[in-house]
Amino acid sequence: MKTSNALAPGHAAPLGATFDGEGVNFAVFSEHATRMTLCLFSEDGKTETHRIDLPERNGDVWHGYVSGLKPGQLYGLRADGPYAPFHGHRFNYNKLLLDPYAKRLTGHPQWHDALMGYTVGDSKGDLSFDRRDSAPYMPRCVVEDPSFAWGDDHVRPMTPLSKTIVYEAHVKGLAQQHPDVTDKGGFLGLASDPMLEHLTKLGITAIELLPVHAFTDDRFLVEKDLRNYWGYQTLGFFAPDPRYLSKGALWEFQHMVARLHAAGIEVLLDVVYNHTCEGDEMGPTLSFRGLDNRSYYRLTDDHRHSINDTGCGNTVNVEHPMVMRMIVDSLRYWVEVMGVDGFRFDLCSTLGRTSRGFDRNAAFFQAVRQDPVLAHVKLIAEPWDIGPGGYQVGGFPPPFSEWNDKYRDAVRAYWRGDEGMVPELAERLTGSAVQFDHSGRPATASVNLLTAHDGFTLMDVVSYNDRHNEANGEDNRDGHGNNISDNMGVEGPTDDAGIIAARAQRRRNLMATLLLSQGTPMILAGDELGNSQSGNNNAYCQDNEIGWIDWDSTDPDFLAFVQRLIAFRKEHPILRQKRFLHSRERLVDGLQDLFWWRADGTEMEDDDWNEPDLSLLCAEMRMASGTPSYAAREEALFLVFNNGDDAELCLPAAPEKRHWVRHLDTASPESEPTPETTRDVTIAGQSVGVWVQELRDG
Incomplete structure (x- = not known):
């Protein structure tokens, strides 16, 4: 195994392995290590060909530059330092480590006791120290150039x-x-x-x-x-x-x-x-x-x-x-x-x-x-x-x-x-x-x-x-x-x-x-x-x-x-408003943005909410107070959630030029939108209904 290669101090940033066209800069953070070693592997990943101690430390970042390396190079790390669990340190130079900034890995660890820093089965537990090399059971990191030709027509959707x-x-x-x-x-x-x-x-x-x-x-x-x-x-x-x-x-x-x-x-x-x-x-x-x-x-x-x-x-x-x-x-x-x-x-x-x-x-x-x-x-x-x-x-x-x-x-x-x-x-x-x-x-x-x-x-x-x-x-x-x-x-x-x-x-x-x-x-x-x-x-x-x-x-x-x-x-x-609906009066028409209705067409009162057998919720929603007006056929939605039996409802009153159209009915999922000819309607038990207040044709 070689211990040297064309090596320069390199830079402390960016962290990880960075290819610049002529070689690769390696930078790794460790505050408490005493040595940081770069391990290079053969193309098939089976042979550790080089161990190179990163030559520079800038603060707590260890770094070095290896010329001649290219994308596809396989590598790993070894960190030396104290093995002192009662001080929080578990350095073990025998263990091959993955670069936290690695952009690609060759695979996954193969479970073996050698992956442990301590000796499995030792009476000292995690206070013991395992000297086996874990490299045969570890994947390799891969030097990558992650550039990608997104194309001139690539646009992020940026959906609100x-x-x-x-x-x-x-x-x-x-x-x-x-x-x-x-x-x-x-x-x-x-x-x-x-x-x-x-x-x-x-x-x-x-x-x-x-x-x-x-x-x-x-x-x-x-x-x-x-x-x-x-x-x-x-x-x-x-x-x-x-x-x-x-x-x-x-x-x-x-x-x-x-x-x-x-x-x-x-x-x-x-x-x-x-x-x-x-x-x-x-x-x-x-x-x-x-x-x-x-x-x-x-x-x-x-x-x-x-x-x-x-x-x-x-x-x-x-x-x-x-x-x-x-x-x-x-x-x-x-x-x-x-x-x-x-x-x-x-x-x-x-x-x-x-x-x-x-x-x-x-x-x-x-x-x-x-x-x-x-x-x-x-x-x-x-x-x-x-x-x-x-x-x-x-x-x-x-x-x-x-x-x-x-x-x-x-x-x-x-x-x-x-x-x-x-x-x-x-x-x-x-x-x-x-x-x-x-x-x-x-x-x-x-x-x-x-x-x-x-x-x-x-x-x-x-x-x-x-x-x-x-x-x-x-x-x-x-x-x-x-x-x-x-x-x-x-x-x-x-x-x-x-x-x-x-x-x-x-x-x-x-x-x-x-x-x-x-x-x-x-x-x-x-x-x-x-x-x-x-x-x-x-x-x-x-x-x-x-x-x-x-x-x-x-x-x-x-x-x-x-x-x-x-x-x-x-x-x-x-249905997609960012503003919360709090039954506030709207500036545009003086109506509230949210009404809770009883089945008989009158507004819910405090005592109604406490009825133990209440099984019907009727909500009339509009655009929230302060929302800019918009041109649309709909003025309001009437939503009904019924987990009881079939129920007779009285729809809220609609302005003269508008009427209610039933658009969704979970009891009749394929039904087409149907204008209501009267305020009195029926909703099936165990169902959801949605009415839209629309302009009348003509």
Whole structure:
């Protein structure tokens, strides 16, 4: 093995491996290392050909320039320093480490005890020291030139949140079983014509991809012949996961983004900066732990143990300026180089944690909000973690939007028939103002969802009372126990025509409620097709038919209805308002922007909301007070949500030149818009109806 090569001091920025046309600059952060070594590998990755100590240290950045290297060069790192767990240090020069800024990896770690910094089985536990070389079991980093010819016609959609409809999808699971997709399992499959045709016909405006950053398959899953399907165990924050690169090239991701953009669809990434795949102090040494455990991770007061606010073993130390820099650099890279349009932050409360707990003005939020690149992309928080005070729905600063689980739970409970849910549904229908109407936040800050990757699919919400996670190998103990679901009389699939019809009706009601609510709607991929996971509400390890979308069982009638709902939402700006509706008088006509009506056509009073058997909600919506007027045929919408029996209604009075037209009826999903000839109408039990106040013809 050679120990020298054409070497120069290089530069401390940018971090990572940077090709300049003549060679590669390497720069790596470590505050506590005593030596940083660059390891070069042969073209096949099997032989470590060079070990080169980076010659310069600028502050806490080690750097050096190696001339003659080109894109495609395989490399790794070794860091020397103290192995002193009670001081937070776990350096072990025997372990090959991944560059945190690596733009591509050759694969994934192969589980072996040599990946551990300590000796597995030693009575000293993590205080022991393992001297085996981990390189045979580690992937290699790849020097990359990530430039891409986007083309003169490339335009980001830049869809406003008020017009955004998010579609949460798994890169592989979405296209894997599509009969017309040939390049399955990766970014190219998602960029294929059949997938683009489905997405555009559906009408979504943004696809939110489950984690695509390089991640590991947990050891305990591999030993059970399972996989980390969802991807919430990040190995590198700059590299796309190799399993999604069918040709092993970065351009595959960029090509996918360009194709989606050309179809008018934004690309959002679900990103996991709160923890890494290295787990707690008993986990492997793959990158961050070996480079500088005390800097990269939050540790307990004795420095030996990891703080676990994430439930995944460790917590990234966002308070450290160089760790913060890595996260922000990663975000900018995915926007500027890879072309994405925004991010959903997994366990985002963790990113706002300081030594004093969660802080909505924490350094992470300040860094993102002031950044000239990141301040203009979509930012969505998962507003909780498992640490103290971690549930923070409504507590994030603008411009962040947030997943709203209160919306999910209320809408499911209402349509399940739980008592006393009408006031709660009214709150969720109008943007959850109690959580979000502060600090100048818009109604679109609430990302409304019925389902997500974590939990039942929409079909399973109406088909199962209980989780059925036996395939996960944890004796059905994992996953949520409270699903707010209803099997409608039979657990799972049935041939009973009545139950099948009732489930279809319930799904229409749920989806209609979502797309008629103020806020930003998010649909789980496959829900529009009637996709089921057979009652598995925690399919994180099911890289198989359980986790993949079943295109062969598509419900074409429900798909057509969802397409119609999305089109209706796009056509009616009253549903897409950024301003909250608070029954305020409008300047344009002196009418309120929101009325709550009783079935008899009189306004709701305080006592009406407290009726225990109340099962009908009627809302008349207009453009919010202060909203500039616009030329449109509609003046108001009348929305009715009925989880009781058939009901007689009296529509609100309409001006002389206007009348009410029934546009949507979940009990008659194929019906065409029908003008009402009288104010007295009927709405079917267990259904949603929508009337539009339009100008009379002539």
